Amino acid sequence: MPSGQTHDAITFLLAAPAFAAAYAMTRSIPGSAVVAGAFVVGGLMFGPGLDTVSRKYSRWFMFRFLWFPYQSFFKHRSRFSHGLIFGALIRVIYFLGMLTIAAFLIAYIFTAYAGGELPGLIEFSRFWQPVGGFIRSTFGPYFLTLVFIGLWLGAASHTFTDMAGSFIKTGRVVKFL
Numbered sequence: 414m415p416s417g418q419t420h421d422a423i424t425f426l427l428a429a430p431a432f433a434a435a436y437a438m439t440r441s442i443p444g445s446a447v448v449a450g451a452f453v454v455g456g457l458m459f460g461p462g463l464d465t466v467s468r469k470y471s472r473w474f475m476f477r478f479l480w481f482p483y484q485s486f487f488k489h490r491s492r493f494s495h496g497l498i499f500g501a502l503i504r505v506i507y508f509l510g511m512l513t514i515a516a517f518l519i520a521y522i523f524t525a526y527a528g529g530e531l532p533g534l535i536e537f538s539r540f541w542q543p544v545g546g547f548i549r550s551t552f553g554p555y556f557l558t559l560v561f562i563g564l565w566l567g568a569a570s571h572t573f574t575d576m577a578g579s580f581i582k583t584g585r586v587v588k589f590l
Contacts, residue, residue, distance in 0.1 A: 420571050421468070424456030427570050431563065439559075443552050448563040455567025459504050462571070464494040479511045495575065501568035505561060 428449050435448035462469040463480050464487050470477055483504070487494040493503055524531050532540075548556050 418468075420460065420462070420574055421457060423570055423574055424453060424567060427456075428453050431566055435559070435562075439553075441553060444555070444559050447552055447556060447559045448566075451560045451563025452567040452570075455501065455564035456570055457567070459501065459508070459564050460568050460571040461490075461495040461500055461575075463504060464489045464491075479508070479515075483507055490575075495572055497569055497572050500572065501565040504568070505564055 431452040432445045432449035435445035436442065439445060458469060458472055460469050464484055466484075470480055470484075473480060487503075493499055496503075520531060552559070
């Protein structure tokens with residue numbers, strides 16, 4: 414398998430073609446920048462290496478504890494951690510779940526300390542409406558879709574590199590699908 418440094422170099426090398434491909438499909442510079450930026454983040458921070466103590470894992474610094482349950486649950490190089498189809502999807506859903514839990518805990522601790530009540534779902538959604546409006550007006554209505562595509566492609570570049578490395582060494586493609 415290629416080293417972490419090789420994976421990083423490939424991520425940076427493929428960011429420009431990811432931007433160009435996104436621009437060819439969307440004809441939107443902001444949308445293409447979102448895809449390219451998410452591609453880099455996906456390759457550097459959300460890649461399949463999060464199932465071990467790796468360079469990607471180390472980049473999370475003080476937040477790397479968020480990935481400990483993921484590492485405990487998924488076997489290294491399994492179809493669910495390195496899988497081309499489900500790997501990035503599982504990591505993104507996992508991360509969003511961890512963010513949701515963290516946001517709830519922070520809100521709970523803050524309201525317990527301040528002596529108030531937890532905001533309801535309606536108040537919480539009202540708080541995020543201006544943020545969503547700004548994102549839609551700046552990046553278009555498909556922002557989250559573009560982010561996910563970029564994250565998936567960045568993580569997929571890691572998987573494709575691993576497949577190519579396995580093929581070069583053994584003459585066969587390892588099952589990452």
